[in-house]
Amino acid sequence: MFKRTIILLFLISGLCSYGQEKIVHDLKIQGNKNLKASFIKSISTVKPGSKLDSLVIAQDILRLKRLPSVSHAYYQVFSSEGNQYNVFYNIEENFTLIPSLNVYTTDDDEFAYRLGLHEFNLLGRNIIFGGFYQKDIYSSYAVNFRAPYLFSNKLGLAVNHQDLTTQEPVFFEGETASYKYRNKSFEVLGLYEFDFKNRLELGGNYFVEDYKFKGENTNNRPELNVHKWLIKGIYEYNNLDYYYQYVSGFRSQFNFQYVTSTNSMLPDFFIGWNDFFYFKRVGAKGNWANRLRIGLSTNDNTPFAPFSVDNNLNVRGVGNTIDRGTGVIVLNTEYRQTLYEKNWFILQGNAFVDSGTWRNPGGDFGDFSKADNVKVYPGLGLRFIHKKVYNAIFRIDYGYGITKNATKGFVFGIGQYF
Structure with missing residues (x-):
């Protein structure tokens, strides 16, 4: 009982x-x-x-x-x-119908720009739709659609089309040749969110690469028109926290692609890289921001290596696609300080160091330590920020190289560099 x-x-x-x-x-x-x-x-x-x-x-x-x-x-x-x-x-x-502008120059009088318009909240459901026009000697365009929650609160879809044409340096032994390079592609990705911090993108891309030699082809350099298929996967861990212009936390994004080809000059290859981001609030108005990229691809001895050294991608002030490699290590670190803030407007200053090194096509890991491959560019910049408009950050940076064969130049754009 x-x-x-x-x-x-x-x-x-x-x-x-x-x-x-x-x-x-x-x-x-x-x-x-x-x-x-x-x-x-x-x-x-x-x-x-x-x-x-x-x-x-x-x-x-x-x-x-x-x-x-x-x-x-x-x-x-x-x-x-x-x-x-x-x-x-x-x-x-935020206001979400956003124009974008990227302009980049160097002291070699290079000039290129990209002008775009995107709606980031189509139909009130966080659907992104838009495109851009680019002028980098030649005209290019792209159209993008991305709906992370199209089918459910975990499953979405992205569809992209682009037609990009640029003048690209191709690095043959003893000679740098200029090519008119065109890449026309169609891409479809499935988007899946496992949980709050982890997500996956998986899909395919069909594209055509066209290389046409510029000038007098005295050394009989190849011209190519190659149809390719690409299988693509992206895995992201995201633990970032945002407070208006300030960011804190850690994020990691891994990209892997396997590319098939129909031409032996551009053989099948894989490429993979991981971006690590770390942000820390410093006092009431400071923000320390870091990005580390480590990447490798199939180490073919080809002038058409996939990793590039570029003003608008990884090293501010270095120039537009000045070199290529089959491996990359890049560290971008900068300190952002809010200089003035009133109502919707913020003026932010930053001091940065962009540094990187590349593995030569067909080379070995010792290439990462060679002086010719190491680029170090410190610099200063300003950010003009609108607090109520998404990604309304107009940036201007000036990078000055301190390593071998260095250049210097301005990089303009919309949004933080990383």
């Missing part, structure tokens, strides 16, 4: 504890104008009837702050009735 009484008391105690568990009565969205409340609720973990958990709510808020359409988000909790509570997600929206 005594044992039965004890068991009964435990059961009653458990039921009472369960009955006192705090429950979400309703999730309410405030402050949104263009971003649909139904979309916010569909991607949120918190649901009516679920357990009230501050850690889960905080995770939802972080997810919302990563959306292009959200400049800031926070939550409030109010008692409803009994042990039930109403959760309010308060949204500060």
Whole structure:
């Protein structure tokens, strides 16, 4: 009898504890104008009837702050009735129809630009659609569609088309030749989000590469028109936190591609690289930002190696595609300081060092330490930031090389360099 009484008391105690568990009565969205409340609720973990958990709510808020359409988000909790509570997600929206501009020059009078327009919140559902026009001696364009939550709160789709034409240096032994290079491609990717921090992109790309020699081809250099298939995968771990212009945390993105070819001059190859990002708040107005890229590809002795040394990609001030390699190690580090902030406007200054080294086509890992392959470019820059417009960061940087055969130059663009 005594044992039965004890068991009964435990059961009653458990039921009472369960009955006192705090429950979400309703999730309410405030402050949104263009971003649909139904979309916010569909991607949120918190649901009516679920357990009230501050850690889960905080995770939802972080997810919302990563959306292009959200400049800031926070939550409030109010008692409803009994042990039930109403959760309010308060949204500060960004303007999301965004023009983009990238301009880059060097002291060799190189000049190129890219002008684009993207909507980052199409139909109020975080769908990105847009494109760009590029002038880099020749005209180029691209059209992009990306809907991370098109089919569910985990599954989406991306479709991209581009037709890029540039003048590219191709590095033969004892000679650097200039080619008119055209890459026309169609790409489809499936997007899957495992959880809040981990996601995967997987798909394919069909493209045509066309190399036409410029000038008098006295050494009978090859001209190519090659049809290729590319299988592509991207895995990302993202634990970044945003507070307006400030970023903190760690992010890692791994890219792998396998490319098939129909021409022995451009054989099948793989390429893989990992970008590691680390951001840290420094005091009230400082931000330390870092990006490390480590990459390798099939080590064919070919003048058409996949990794490039480029002004607008990895080393500010170095010039437009000045070298190529089959391996890369690049470290970008910069300190960003808010110099002035009032209402929507922010002026930010930065000091940076971009450094990198490459493995020569057909070379070995010792190439990474050769003086000819190492580039180090310190520099200074400014950022003009609009707090209420997504990625509305106009940047200007000046990089000055301090290593062998260095150049110097300005790099302009929209958005942070990384």
